[in-house]
């Protein structure tokens with residue numbers, strides 16, 4: 001596991017790995033979300049939000065990387081800062097050697113695609129038409145060989161993400177799982193240097209998740225792209241991720257291979273429940289979980 005050097009006194013974190021100097025660098029980054037109107041304390045005073053990251057420095061590598069950790073631990077925020085979609089209050093973020101926030105829209109998109117958690121669309125264009133537009137407008141300019149070696153990348157993406165049946169449908173008329181499969185296809189066909197995906201598969205069927213992850217991993221390897229993917233499925237992370245960034249509730253992190261990072265000890269620290277319960281976690285209510293957790297202690 002890659003050590004995390006944390007100076008508790010001034011919250012200066014530094015994650016440094018032997019192979020890490022070539023993807024994203026956070027240099028002394030502090031970031032705070034704006035205050036939420038109506039959020040007041042018991043005295044009626046506006047609550048001033050605390051920084052999500054404070055003097056955060058880290059250097060993270062290329063590859064197929066899964067971000068895991070409890071709700072609200074900072075996975076999305078880290079990806080939005082890394083991809084230049086959020087501006088740090090101070091410090092800077094360098095993606096593939098570029099000050100990503102300051103780039104123009106197109107250059108930023110070609111460097112990093114982002115699949116947000118809840119994307120909404122207004123277009124009435126068909127899936128087929130949108131796939132063609134995204135393919136033609138991105139890095140591949142509408143021409144790339146399938147990573148399987150024969151045929152075109154677009155046909156392969158349609159096949160892998162099982163889109164044959166919805167090609168003539170408008171995006172706005174699709175189910176959540178279908179939209180997620182279209183977004184995965186967009187992200188591949190656009191061909192940017194990196195893709196940040198925020199829980200991009202939660203509505204998909206298990207078999208589709210596995211098929212998609214296997215393909216995305218292969219796509220990243222063969223096209224030298226980097227994919228950072230936040231997901232709650234630890235079993236899929238173990239099975240498919242090359243590296244894992246595990247977030248702890250205090251926003252410390254560990255980085256390494258699934259075997260190195262996803263040990264019972266680290267998972268208990270990250271999720272604050274016994275590791276044995278984690279497998280069942282998604283099926284249980286918070287109350288059931290607390291009760292079972294108390295019994296096991």
Ligand SMILES: Nc1ncnc2c1ncn2[C@@H]1O[C@H](COP(=O)(O)OP(=O)(O)OP(=O)(O)O)[C@@H](O)[C@H]1O
Pocket residue numbers: 033034036052069070071072073074075076077078230
């Ligand atoms: N737009 C926002 N305005 C204010 N606070 C926000 C905003 N987005 C996120 N936060 C807060 O920032 C913290 C980190 O959130 P973030 O979305 O990065 O976590 P996450 O690990 O991606 O969570 P999840 O697994 O639930 O998606 C949380 O406390 C969250 O409430």
